[in-house]
Amino acid sequence: MKNKIILLLTVTTLSLVSCKKEKELIEVTIPEPEKVETTAMGNPADVKAEDEEGAFQMKGLPYAYNALEPFIDAKTMETHYSKHHVGYCNKLNAALKGTDLESKSIEDILQKLDMSKTDIRNNAGGYYNHNLFFEILNANGGDATGEVLEAINKDFGSFEGFKKQFTESATKLFGSGWVWLIVDKSGKLVITTTANQDNPLMSKAEVKGTPILTLDVWEHAYYLKYQNKRKEYIDGFFNIINWNKVNEKFNSVSTKPTE
Structure with a gap:
């Protein structure tokens, strides 16, 4: 329901002959504050490679996007995984499409890589690096043993x-x-x-x-x-x-x- 308040306004009427002040009540409608839409945090399991038949797929995360807070915030984790990492996965599949590298493991590709092939170098590296990074994180942390x-x-x-x-x-x-x-x-x-x-x-x-x-x-x-x-x-x-x-x-x- 819209909020209503009564404002007391003083209206001054000027006249060449005399000054006369009148008071009247005016009903003014004040709009409600705009509602801020919030976006629910996504699910890492929903992030998939564009090419479902591609040589490499997303491995998922063993935790929710917000599980590593306060050390890594949920928005950063979601953006990192669902935008950056999947981007490397998609570009890697595209770069390998139709080549004999499609049947190789990511480790084999990296170890025998022609470093002049920057599209494979950047995206194979990005795919492998991020997989390891996300894999060795844990909400509970702990000490080395x-x-x-x-x-x-x-x-x-x-x-x-x-x-x-x-x-x-x-x-x-x-x-x-x-x-x-x-x-x-x-x-x-x-x-x-x-x-x-x-x-x-x-x-x-x-x-x-x-x-x-x-x-x-x-x-x-x-x-x-x-x-x-x-x-x-x-x-x-x-x-x-x-x-x-x-x-x-x-x-x-x-x-x-x-x-």
């Missing part, structure tokens, strides 16, 4: 030593890119960075190895919440790492060094 923690202590001196080096690498990386914890060809844990959508599996990677953990430091991964405060985003990341998944990945590659 098991064999991967033992390896971290051995190769970095302590977990705090690892965290400091990883944070410094992520903070200092210029522009857009990724920070990685990898198992190199000797079985040692190493921290490295790559620009754009490159990764350590690629043939011309500066430091090669098998990734077991990664952090996306493209601005689209954090800018809605943190703006230019990348360090705060990095600090938050350590609260939502799924160390059980990282440990699982470490165990699957630690005895199979990358050539």
